[in-house]
Amino acid sequence: EDQVTQSPEALRLQEGESSSLNCSYTVSGLRGLFWYRQDPGKGPEFLFTLYSAGEEKEKERLKATLTKKESFLHITAPKPEDSATYLCAARASGTYKYIFGTGTRLKVLA
Amino acid sequence: DADVTQTPRNRITKTGKRIMLECSQTKGHDRMYWYRQDPGLGLRLIYYSFDVKDINKGEISDGYSVSRQAQAKFSLSLESAIPNQTALYFCATSDRTSGSSYEQYFGPGTRLTVT
Numbered sequence: 001e002d003q004v005t006q007s008p009e010a011l012r013l014q015e016g017e018s019s020s021l022n023c024s025y026t027v028s029g030l031r032g033l034f035w036y037r038q039d040p041g042k043g044p045e046f047l048f049t050l051y052s053a054g055e056e057k058e059k060e061r062l063k064a065t066l067t068k069k070e071s072f073l074h075i076t077a078p079k080p081e082d083s084a085t086y087l088c089a090a091r092a093s094g095t096y097k098y099i100f101g102t103g104t105r106l107k108v109l110a
Numbered sequence: 111d112a113d114v115t116q117t118p119r120n121r122i123t124k125t126g127k128r129i130m131l132e133c134s135q136t137k138g139h140d141r142m143y144w145y146r147q148d149p150g151l152g153l154r155l156i157y158y159s160f161d162v163k164d165i166n167k168g169e170i171s172d173g174y175s176v177s178r179q180a181q182a183k184f185s186l187s188l189e190s191a192i193p194n195q196t197a198l199y200f201c202a203t204s205d206r207t208s209g210s211s212y213e214q215y216f217g218p219g220t221r222l223t224v225t
Contacts, residue, residue: 043216100153
């Protein structure tokens with residue numbers, strides 16, 4: 001069964017304290033691994049798409065990486081405005097279904 | 111203006127009532143989706159549509175129906191609402207012509223409470 005698992009469920013960081021969020025996936029023929037940011041009361045906002053193992057993408061303090069079994073969202077020197085829930089999703093080959101993880105709630109303290 | 115809009119943003123209704131949630135998009139995307147989000151369960155797909163004449167059930171379609179009135183409009187109906195349909199509902203779009211990207215763009219959500 002296709003599955004996406006995110007860890008940790010919640011993470012508290014001090015401002016400037018770098019860390020990584022994990023997204024483990026078991027999907028038949030990955031056709032895209034997606035990262036989203038979701039603020040309270042809002043819809044998910046697209047961040048990155050990764051397609052193949054070894055691929056990396058960066059945006060400001062965020063960098064997403066992909067292996068054959070998992071993806072990491074690295075947050076370098078986070079700021080309070082990075083506080084949000086980060087979701088990952090996987091799309092399997094031969095399907096138009098996106099499988100979402102339950103997210104990591106990140107809180108960055110000033 | 112937002113590219114994907116949803117109405118209403120909040121709704122409280124009673125068990126057994128019929129309710130419609132509406133989604134409109136100005137992104138020109140051909141694909142539209144309805145999800146529900148529950149604490150601890152993540153986003154789950156209710157229905158998706160690739161164009162006006164192509165509508166498909168997702169993993170949790172029971173108790174829901176949809177209508178794709180135009181490329182830009184996709185409505186979700188609860189024919190007879192029940193309390194376990196209380197959730198946050200999101201509409202999303204994606205673009206077949208974007209190549210291999212397939213990223214989805216989400217609306218702001220509708221918070222639905224069924225009493």
